[in-house]
Amino acid sequence: MRKGFTLIELLLSIAILGILVVTAAFLIKPGQTMAKKRDAQRISDLSRLQIAIESFALDHKATPGDMDTYHSDNGTDAADGTGWIHGSNMSDMPKYIGSLPMDPINQGEFVYRYQRDPGCWACGYEIDAKLETDTQKMANDGGDDSNRYEVGSELNLLPAPTLSPSP
Numbered sequence: 001m002r003k004g005f006t007l008i009e010l011l012l013s014i015a016i017l018g019i020l021v022v023t024a025a026f027l028i029k030p031g032q033t034m035a036k037k038r039d040a041q042r043i044s045d046l047s048r049l050q051i052a053i054e055s056f057a058l059d060h061k062a063t064p065g066d067m068d069t070y071h072s073d074n075g076t077d078a079a080d081g082t083g084w085i086h087g088s089n090m091s092d093m094p095k096y097i098g099s100l101p102m103d104p105i106n107q108g109e110f111v112y113r114y115q116r117d118p119g120c121w122a123c124g125y126e127i128d129a130k131l132e133t134d135t136q137k138m139a140n141d142g143g144d145d146s147n148r149y150e151v152g153s154e155l156n157l158l159p160a161p162t163l164s165p166s167p
C-alpha cells in the first residue's frame with residue numbers, strides 16, 4: 001500500500017479546486033452583491049435624510065441649508081450646518097439626524113446631493129443619489145433625471161450633474 005499522493009494527483013486536486021473557486025465566484029458575483037448592498041444603503045440614507053429634513057421644516061417653517069447645491073464629497077458628516085450641507089439655520093438639525101449620511105463610494109457621480117428651493121425658505125427641496133444596479137428606481141421616481149434617484153418635494157431643483165472630478 002502506498003502512502004500520500006503522487007504529483008499528478010496533487011496537481012489534479014489543485015486544478016479541480018481552482019475550477020470550483022472560479023465557478024463559485026462567478027455564481028455569487030461578489031461585485032454585484034456589493035453594489036446592491038450599496039444601493040440599499042443609498043435608498044435607506046436618502047429616506048432617513050428626507051424624514052429629518054421634513055421634520056426640521058415642519059418645526060422651523062423652513063427647509064435646512066443655505067442657497068447652494070451641496071455634494072456629500074464636499075465636507076464632513078456634521079449635521080449642524082458645518083458639514084457637507086451648509087446652513088446658518090441648521091444648529092438644531094442634529095436633533096433630527098445625528099450625522100449627515102454620505103454615499104458609500106462618495107466620489108465622482110456617486111455622491112448625495114441636496115438643494116433647497118432658492119425661491120423661499122418654506123418651499124421645497126430635493127436630494128438625490130446615483131444607484132449602481134436599480135435603473136428602474138432611478139427612472140420611475142417622478143423626478144426629471146432618469147439617471148439619478150431623486151427624493152423630496154420638488155424633484156426638478158437639482159441641476160444635471162456637474163460633478164467634481166474623482167480624486
Ligand SMILES: [Ca+2]
Binds near residue numbers: 141145146147149
Ligand atoms: Ca430619477
